[in-house]
Amino acid sequence: MTPQSQAEAAPRKREVLESVTIRFAGDSGDGVQITGTQFTNTTAIVGNDLSTFPDFPAEIRAPAGTLPGVSGFQIQFSSKDIHTPGDQPDVLVAFNPAALLVNTKDLAPNSVVIVNTDSFGEVDLKKAGCTSNPLEDGTLSAFQVFKIPIADLTIKALEAVPISHKDKERCKNFFALGVLYWLYNRPMEPTLKWFQDKFKKKPELVEANSLALKAGYAYADAAELFRSQYEIPPAKYAPGRYRNVMGNEALAIGLIAGSKLSGLPLFYGSYPITPASDILHELSRHKNFGVITFQAEDEIAAVTSAIGASYAGAIGVTGTSGPGVALKGEAINLAVMVELPLVICDIQRGGPSTGLPTKTEQADLMQALFGRNSESPVCVLAPATPGDCFDIAIQAVRIATKYMVPVFILSDGYLANGAEPWKLPKMADLPRIEVKFQTSPEHFAPYLRDEVTLARPWALPGTPGLEHRIGGIEKSHIHGNVSYDPDNHDFMCRIRAAKIQRIVQDVPDLEVAGDSDAKILMVGWGSPYGSITAAVEEARRRGIKVAQIHLRHLNPFPANLGAILKRYPRVLVPELNLGQLLMVLRAKYLVDARGLNKVQGKPFKVSELVEAIEQEAKTLQGNGSPK
Amino acid sequence: MTPQSQAEAAPRKREVLESVTIRFAGDSGDGVQITGTQFTNTTAIVGNDLSTFPDFPAEIRAPAGTLPGVSGFQIQFSSKDIHTPGDQPDVLVAFNPAALLVNTKDLAPNSVVIVNTDSFGEVDLKKAGCTSNPLEDGTLSAFQVFKIPIADLTIKALEAVPISHKDKERCKNFFALGVLYWLYNRPMEPTLKWFQDKFKKKPELVEANSLALKAGYAYADAAELFRSQYEIPPAKYAPGRYRNVMGNEALAIGLIAGSKLSGLPLFYGSYPITPASDILHELSRHKNFGVITFQAEDEIAAVTSAIGASYAGAIGVTGTSGPGVALKGEAINLAVMVELPLVICDIQRGGPSTGLPTKTEQADLMQALFGRNSESPVCVLAPATPGDCFDIAIQAVRIATKYMVPVFILSDGYLANGAEPWKLPKMADLPRIEVKFQTSPEHFAPYLRDEVTLARPWALPGTPGLEHRIGGIEKSHIHGNVSYDPDNHDFMCRIRAAKIQRIVQDVPDLEVAGDSDAKILMVGWGSPYGSITAAVEEARRRGIKVAQIHLRHLNPFPANLGAILKRYPRVLVPELNLGQLLMVLRAKYLVDARGLNKVQGKPFKVSELVEAIEQEAKTLQGNGSPK
Amino acid sequence: MSPETAPAKPAPAKYTKKDFQSDQEIRWCPGCGDYAILNAVQQVMPTLGINREKFVFVSGIGCSSRFPYYMNTYGFHTIHGRAPAVATGVKLTNPELEVWVVTGDGDGLSIGGNHLIHALRRNVDLKILLFNNRIYGLTKGQYSPTTELGKVNSKSAPFGVIDQPINPISLALAAEATFIARSVDIYPKHLMDVLKRVATHKGSAFVEIYQNCNVFNDKAFIQLTEKEIRDEQNVSLEHGKPLIFGKQKEKGIRLNGLRPEVVKLGENGITEKDLIVHDEKNAALAYLLSRIGFPDFPTPIGIFRDETFPTLEQRTRDQISQARAKLGEGDIDK
């Protein structure tokens, strides 16, 4: 149910809606991201479920008013449990012509479009490359358009405030926010409060922005513009304290939690790269947790410093994106060989090469599994949602320290910057991570393995009596001396692989969602979780029998994966790549799985996947069961 | 037929043998490699087919006389067509106790062992860690042992020569060579000639070494030591001039040939690493071919300088081993994105990490295929024999320049240092490599593709009117401008993949060797070719029906591979890794292929593979056709 | 057409600035110092009398490294930190080309530091322009190897930078670059003069250009950009001339042993004769000058060093011809 479905109803009443999707769009300079974030935080407080998708332009700010300069922020919020930021906005707030042109193609007929008419002058239109004015030339005929002189109204409202005209005009985004707060009946207090903190040192800005917000709210209330106000009741959550969290933030907090749970200092060695940098920023703000952040001269120094840190007894973590991982391969192999804990966060982005740095993609799975010389087994995990980044980070620390192995976390730009309500963890409720260092010289040998985990002992420099040498040349079993013995090499290669397989002990079995008697199984990993889940729900609503599993552990796989795959005549694997998990599944289980692949730097639309499922269902019906 | 089978025969006659395998073993200081190489070259001149396997100790020279210091050189030579250096030596020449201990375990009962008794003193035995003297304690009871005071006899022979005692003793390896020349009836001239060139500036050394060689020959002739002398008739070859060639040498010459055939300057950017360095050494000696060699500061500079060279119109080549490839991934992706020719030579070695630098392995296939961020398709080739490195190098240059793509050559330590007789190519007989640069601004667009190859135009800086910009960010179709357009990105990812698939036009169909009605198909790639071929021949000799294909093109695969695989109930894939080609075949063709895997830093023994085939044949008989 | 047989060089066409402007829309933040540098380069190009197609601009990754897209010459926007290595391959393959490298303080001194010093010490004929804004601009504001100790405005060191910064001029000098200079984005004339000099230098040339990132590190070089104080805060290096500065050119720098000190002309008998006379051939002097600057000294701008040695591409070519002379043109059939 969406606003426009109410459009014909009688004046000014309260409509109850289940979900709404809003997209803010404008210049990077228009404060689109801030406006969206404020709407999101307030919405979280109101208690709706929500999911967001900030869509940044290319890295460098493009000239104001041009198409490449358009920045977007989309949020879906709901009284029900939702999984995606929504396929199509019900409401578009466009701050200038460029924003309008770039986004109208995504709108369904009859959606609501709110425009700032003050930015549709000659110049603005020219910058956006318009020959005619879209507000008049019928471009918007299919939509419910609300034309508001947002800038003017804002400036009027701020007459009394002692700041420059330009600064007043800058507040217009909060006027727009005020309008939406009224429209969807959200409290202004959280944002007003935020102004207080944010502009502590500039009271005049607190006043200006507050006035703008209130003016927008009042305007919407007074003006006869909108026929009704909407109500989106709170969603039902498990009890607990919730806050809104973005993937990179959750990942950073998860690493800190892992450090606390294990009692190990956290060392984060990183070289900045989009979209991973925010992890470094977040952690460097938390020095009071004892976190050591090291901004290295390059990715190789980043990962090798982390290895050095693990060697000295920290949990060594390094974070980057695809191009950085491509540089770290040799060093990761050192960690494989010396069998030290290491967590590698790969926040995937569009590639190959520099590719599409600000866009999302999940095409680094093969690189994580195989992007190193020789036989180089590592553990690979992938979070499914922004909040899940927290749990995956802890799991990564647990596995890395328990098995003495490198662990990859494959997140991506969509999870990194997307937000969802997140139940604040209680440290007390989280299982400790038991780490035992070797302390006594008795029965000590550098490569003497634990029977259960096959892990070698972690013997820290500084421990009397355990002086020993490790390195990247093949090691002899147990003693760890340099060894060129042919059989030893074969043995060690296989035991390194076996050790990774042992991790399956810490991998929960998969649970199948959806219809157990389905003919179609959707197999996903990483960020498409939301879209796939929503698509499966929708398909089932439409009466198609379909089941779903989602892999958070990509190496080793959960023990029951093979059995599950064999139960379904048709296995579909949606990935934002050209078929990487697909290849591994086919090779390992010899199932004729099919890929649903898209490499557009964007998440799956729910509708795309629903169509694919329907399509497949038809074929299956057609030829009975598939060949 | 081997010497010992003659042991009981009457005194001093000429026996004819088909093949003999000799292993020289001693300290790195004993000139083992030189001795072996001389025997090899002479044997090539005599016209035998041959195959060699130099087995180096760890990189740094270990203390004289110790087990880790032992260096070995094995050669099999024959009057028939052979494929491997032989599983077991018929003759072992051991210069010291360590060499004896390390190698006896590889000998069949009754093989011939020639020892330098002068190096079995107290000290020598201690260095080798012997508690008793193996010449007396029965260690050698199973063999025909010939004890020769090689050092003494050499020194005596050189009495007159005005060089130090130490230098005289140094000539002992050529005394031993003389003995073997007599035993297998080889001419001394080639080696005598070689002394002339090698010691041009030191006539006394020419004299010394010549005397030593002749003394050995005379000694064997005079002494009643050997009951007979052996004859190995020349093998029948296709007509043409032959020489003995090692893999890295053939690869280097092949690259030069590629440059001549294409008319492009050859640029080789490399950073030294075992076992790839010899390519750099070889090319740097050929400046008179106009070759530009650039020893870069690291692997990344090596590959990026090569990319710059290709951009400027050379054929840019870079060479390294596994750890180096792990560093080049990001840069190779730049070549993928800007679509420039690039040849990457990966001379594989034992891994992971520093691993076993001087030992062979073929575990970089996955790295070559997938070791980069995002979807990064490249062409992958692998030579099957030392001589084949020449043809593969030319093929790599042809494909790289025709399709404007990076091409991997996966050689390995075994091919790099192994030798075989090689028919000298005639440049005139080799098909030219047609390269057309864009010269006219008409219809020029940086990413306007050729319909057949999908290659973009190669427009060299310096060409008037073609000024344009390229880079690692996603490019727009045709125009090649920076593009963040979602559909364009998807399109370009798929077209880059399609372009690699188009290469199949230049990939000859596979021919199946062996029995067309076989139940077992052996599928190999790279250096195991020799062992697999010999094993298949042997198995068939033993009456087992078995077929064989060998892949020189690993991406894209030959067009008829899928069809062939499906024809055989059992597909076996021998690889010196833990199953890499195996995984790709299973994923692509959904065939239940089985791996024969070994990661010992050594080539397959023929016998190992024959056993595996016999084993498989039994199971197949047992349960009829396999599940 | 292999590079060795490049098209005959036609008489240099007469160009204007426009001829060096590409059709690409410029993508830097409004107010970015990069605009001024682009402008200066595009003005200098036509004055060099070199055919446009001979120019290749190679860059790494960063805001600064977008530079080649805006030049209507050949351009290669490579990967982060590797431009000097790519450019070396280009120049060795075709010495006819004029190869310029554009890099940043992160691209050239952090991830790319090693390639930079090795390209310089090999004396490859590359003109390397390093835009130093003391910040990572493209990735939105992390500190760089040139960010000052204690600086708190970066995203990756909210409690202040604790890494001692690197000195680009000292580094280039240690690498024995044969041409080393410094200029400032908003000193158009000075910058163009320096660019003209670098254009004619044969060998590895390194130019540090102070550049303002008004979004993430605004006013980083305020002492050189604020009208009121800049004359007091910079001293221009001119070969054979004494080091004089100040609004009224009333101050100078002299050497006390090996330690430079600021003096007032006229004060207790100090005259121009007492001042350091700049010498582009004196590496030791260049080193001394590379280590002085704000706050105790004015910041030296201009050419620190200009030496001539054989270039790597020259030596490569020579070696090839010598080998051919010695061994004859290679023939595989032999």
Added chain:
Amino acid sequence: MSPETAPAKPAPAKYTKKDFQSDQEIRWCPGCGDYAILNAVQQVMPTLGINREKFVFVSGIGCSSRFPYYMNTYGFHTIHGRAPAVATGVKLTNPELEVWVVTGDGDGLSIGGNHLIHALRRNVDLKILLFNNRIYGLTKGQYSPTTELGKVNSKSAPFGVIDQPINPISLALAAEATFIARSVDIYPKHLMDVLKRVATHKGSAFVEIYQNCNVFNDKAFIQLTEKEIRDEQNVSLEHGKPLIFGKQKEKGIRLNGLRPEVVKLGENGITEKDLIVHDEKNAALAYLLSRIGFPDFPTPIGIFRDETFPTLEQRTRDQISQARAKLGEGDIDK
């Protein structure tokens, strides 16, 4: 037991050289200069009064980098060129440890050049020993970044090296290393004195040790190793002392402006007073000295520079405590 709560330091045990010899058989070619260096280090260790378990030797790849295997301390033989970065992680995590880095001219100046200068400029308390044999030993004889121009004995430049070599001391100086020294493998006493000094320095320390690779680059430092000439060919740097050398200590080095020159004491009235007096705190002097050597000058050996600044690990710890003081110990539940 997290490093932050390392075991209480017991009174330093009395060690002998043997205590620092590992059980591993040494794998260098007979006659290699590395033996002498190992010997010197193993002799110095017991004199430092530091518990053996506190020492960590981190190396890259190369003959020199096999060093840690032979020390009976903690040792990490990492990957090519990355030892300084690994060591930085070790030291930042546990500042209690004595972290020594062993590298070579290829490991430390070719592939690892960037990590070296960044470790130095950050002033991490690492003792970096660079064994300079002017060749790649482990890979059997390719030229290195310190091989002289024109040298023809390397496998990768049979027609002679055409890359201008790099100057390790100048480079360390440009990186503002707080301790910089040079010694020679076969000068045991001098080497041990330098090692004792470096052991007590707090901050980034760089020691270049000339080392003979008798297999692939024999006699590379013949002027410093041949009995007859060595006294004429090296000058030892001692803080506060004039630069005097020669068999009879009859020669010295003085400054002519900024240019050093060799003079004979006594000759036309030259006395010790005219000579350069060494000053470990004067970077400019260190730079001058880093650029003189064979054949025109004697090669300076000893300590070029010794300065004290706060170390990176110190600043890291300080920032953490300040943050805790300001924000209170972090608590995730809040």
